[in-house]
Amino acid sequence: MGAKQQGAGLTNDRWLTMPRTLSFVMNGDDVLFIKRAAHKRIFPNQYNGLGGHIERDEDPKTSALREIEEESGLQVHSLSLRSIHNIDAGGETGILLLVYTAMSDTRKVRADCPEGKLEWIPRDEVFGLDLVEDLPELLARIFALNDDQPPMHAHVSYDDSDNIVLRFQGSEAK
Secondary structure, X not given: OOHHHHOOOOOOOOOEEEEEEEEEEEEOOEEEEEEEOOOOOOOOOOXXXXXXXXXXXXOHHXXXXXXXXXXXXXXXXXXXXXXXXXXXXXXXXXXXXXXXXXXXXXXXOOOOOOOEEEEEEEHHHHHHOOEOXXXXXXHHHHHHOOOOOOOEEEEEEEOOOOOEEEEEEOOOOO
């Protein structure tokens, strides 16, 4: 099948998404978070994983590894897809978010990350942080996954009061 047969230009009445990655890097029992800078438009002063947009010439895995290295300086291994999210935030387009975990053999990270402050947090202290709103449920499920389990699938939307609604499908994690 050629490129023209893919139908990429036929977007009338189709749901369009921007592809992004989000990664949680582990070292022992600690997880690397970024406390987003106060001046950031999205999630200021909240803790999140590392990630960003998938570039046109990248596959998702390459994007996740690039974002981890750009933001933290780390070279990681054991990158594993953990969850796929279709996010409807009410706009004309949505977000397709691919969530990964990875392992790092070192804790030496960039001191000058423009996105915010990088911090290694013990896993048992993660849920005491001011996390981005969907992370408490997502991370609880990720932490419960075995290495050989397939990725979870989720739909994320917002109700009439602008509260997040997470619906997970196909996950053995409880």
